Amino acid sequence: MIAFSLAEVAEAVGGELTGDGSLVVSGSVLVDSRALGPGDLFVALPGERVDGADFVPAAAAAGAVAALTTRVDPALLDLLDMWPFNPAFVYNRAFDVLASNRIADAMFSKWTHSTNLMHVIFTEPDAQDFYCNWSLVAEDAVASFRHGFGLAPNDVRLRTVRDELLEASPAFAELWSRNDARRKALQSKMFRHPVVGVMSLTMQTFDVRSSPGQELVVYHAEPNSPSAEALSVLCSWAATG
Numbered sequence: 001m002i003a004f005s006l007a008e009v010a011e012a013v014g015g016e017l018t019g020d021g022s023l024v025v026s027g028s029v030l031v032d033s034r035a036l037g038p039g040d041l042f043v044a045l046p047g048e049r050v051d052g053a054d055f056v057p058a059a060a061a062a063g064a065v066a067a068l069t070t071r072v073d074p075a076l077l078d079l080l081d082m083w084p085f086n087p088a089f090v091y092n093r094a095f096d097v098l099a100s101n102r103i104a105d106a107m108f109s110k111w112t113h114s115t116n117l118m119h120v121i122f123t124e125p126d127a128q129d130f131y132c133n134w135s136l137v138a139e140d141a142v143a144s145f146r147h148g149f150g151l152a153p154n155d156v157r158l159r160t161v162r163d164e165l166l167e168a169s170p171a172f173a174e175l176w177s178r179n180d181a182r183r184k185a186l187q188s189k190m191f192r193h194p195v196v197g198v199m200s201l202t203m204q205t206f207d208v209r210s211s212p213g214q215e216l217v218v219y220h221a222e223p224n225s226p227s228a229e230a231l232s233v234l235c236s237w238a239a240t241g
Helices: 006-013 074-081 102-107 117-122 134-151 156-168 170-176 226-240
Strands: 023-025 028-031 041-044 055-058 088-091 097-100 187-193 197-207 215-220
Touching: 074 088, 074 097, 088 102, 102 226, 117 134, 117 156, 117 170, 134 156, 134 170, 156 170, 197 226
Parallel strands: none
Antiparallel strands: 023 028, 041 055, 088 097, 088 215, 187 197, 197 215
16 A cells, blocks of 8 residues: 655646645645645545545554544534534444434433444434334344445454444344345435424435545424424424433
8 A cells, every 4th residue: 555645646647735734726726735644645646547536544454455544524513513404424334323413312311322333323222213214224234334344344343333333233234144235325214203293304425525435414304294393393302402
């Protein structure tokens, strides 16, 4: 694995470094200095085009070509806060929730059991009540987790989460043995929240191009529906909590 400095990335993609250390190409900020740590290096993803979006911040750990990052772009944090009625969060390939807005915290009971979504689904005692269609949620989660695992099979955090769940959850172990792998897509989910009751929400998932391996999840309800009203009540409840 060959590592590059940010200056070398700028030269490779024909960009320039700003005074604050960000990388700008054709007027667009491709790497925000606020999302970097001191001395961060980058790697080019094998088989990808060599443009700014395909250089990945790399940890020094050997073998972690697309190492997980826990830093979330500050601009994305601001965006999360702009959706008071839409539960939204950012998570990585290991399903660790890295950032969330206030209504998402209220929806997931402030993540009191775990901030790892795989553990929320498979080891939270009330998960099968919270997720009305738990079996479908579980199948989709394991398939998505395996897809991420295939992209970074040497990542320590991914292996840790997998091993924890293999030991703690027979349901996870059975689904893992199926070897299904696929990315998340547009889907509807039913939730039973202890305060606002049942909500039918549509989930959208977006890649975070500035941090490969991270995804943004946003939930919304059909306008003027009972679920939209439930989200409004949840927003008010979150503001008082």
